[in-house]
Amino acid sequence: MNLTLEYHRSPVRYMTTRTATGTSVGGRASGWMAANLSPLRLLNRPEPRLPGAGWTRVRPRLSGICGSDLGLLTGRNSPYLSALISLPFTPGHEVVGDTLDDLPDLPKGTRVVLDPVLGCVPRGLEPCAGCAADQPSRCDHITAGRVSAGMQTGYCADTGGGWSRVFVAHASQLHRVPDTVDDERAVLVEPLACAIHTVRRAPIPDGASVLVVGAGTVGLLTTMALREYTKAGPIYVIARYGHQRELAREAGATEVLASDRAARALRRATGGFLARPERGSEYLLGGVDLAFDCTAGSGLDTALRVVRAGGTVVMSGMPNAGVDLTPLWFRELNLVGAYCSGGHDFPDALALAQSAPLTGYVDAVYPLSRWRDAIGHASAAGRLGSVKVAFDPTKDQ
Structure with a gap:
């Protein structure tokens, strides 16, 4: 079974969280309320199925908590995005992990980072104008194809996401991590x-x-x-x-x-x-x-x-x-x-991650079982002196 944090639609919890974490309540208190009121559930689920050829299971080593994740959990994200997701989904799109299946250029056990955008190639569709121009972040087909609606991994019910022990990704989304880049730097490659x-x-x-x-x-x-x-x-x-x-x-x-x-x-x-x-x-x-x-x-x-x-x-x-x-x-x-990344940005990000002053940016890592603590910490990261809070889904406690 796959331990996973799932997000479920709950209009009552959405409005309660949005009200409770409004401008009158800030800092860590807001984060704790978001964690306790948000429609997240820690569950054991079957591993997501492989949608087709070119896909692999990925076991996350670290998965970051992003500002857009916090916006979702505090009810601050725009309803515009609600048409571009499928429920229930597992959040987590800033990921470094290991592949669990053999692909032609990515043998089992390859350490990878994830480009989360689910454009035409992973969906098995003919390229739209954005994808044909090597700009998958502009894809027009993110609600169609072989997986359910989802602008990214982490917002798609069929793929799972990084806040779990296993999710699935297409080879086109994965980039091999050099040995010179440790996990704490690698989880920062997507941002x-x-x-x-x-x-x-x-x-x-x-x-x-x-x-x-x-x-x-x-x-x-x-x-x-x-x-x-x-x-x-x-x-x-x-x-x-x-x-x-x-x-x-x-x-x-x-x-x-x-x-x-x-x-x-x-x-x-x-x-x-x-x-x-x-x-x-x-x-x-x-x-x-x-x-x-x-x-x-x-x-x-x-x-x-x-x-x-x-x-x-x-x-x-x-x-x-x-x-x-x-x-x-x-x-x-x-x-x-400026949304997500373009076609050539991940190789440059991997190169820059080797020399950029990123030491210490990931200074708080939690198991999935302590997700409320993690969300509370991430919501108050600035005030608490942190930059990036992440999950280590491989740990139990």
Whole structure:
């Protein structure tokens, strides 16, 4: 049998969790409520079946807890996504594990990381326009084919996910991990690939000034990707906690800013005029060339307010809050989305993982049996001094 954490639809629990973990309840208390009220169940299930040729079972070594997972468990994810999943599903899409079946280029026992997007190739379909362009994150067929609906592994009832002892994946989703990359680095490869994809979503001129809003896992990895794959000039990072400020500097930040002083600090650094509206946050007339929103909260609002006229805002954090779009209109900004990774980002992420300053990022690992503790910790990771919390499904206690 396969020990697995399953997510089941429960409108009552969804609304209760969303209310209980609202803005009036924050930090660790919010995480504990999400864990205790969320519709997760720890169950023993049969292993998922192989959907066809080219598929293998995978036994996770480590599986990360992502911000989108927390958004799901706290009822903050948009209902837009509800049409792109199948229930019940097992979460977990940041995975390093071992294959359990022989494939032509991946013999049994190969250590792999997972590209979770379930595009046309694993679904056994003729490529749509996105997949034909080697951009499976733009797949139009994620509700069709040989497996049930699911934008990714971790949201699909037929594949299982990383929060279990066994799930299934197609060979096209798997990337061999070099021996020089340990498990703690390997479990960060998927979010690192997403960060690389993010910085490639918009042209970044040589010497451009860049702001990264947020210094959690996504923000820190985006800062690394900016330094490695672009010729950006000054990179400013907004960080909330002390350990994040230190890690942002190690990742390549030129200057680290406090969230409540960001507009004023950027006015001094880039020039411009600080405007103070009757209601709402202050903003710049002037500012940085580009901003990357790497949060799941108010980061987009901040980014829109500190980018120069005609500049670009790239949104990589999953949105879950309303935002005033007036700056987008008035300053004629470019707003760009960045979802998952592209076709070439995983090999680059595996290469960067070997040299990037990732030591200590995974500092809390839990067995599946302690899932409530894990969710509570991940929800308060910033305040508790953590970056990435993960499950080790191989452990009992």
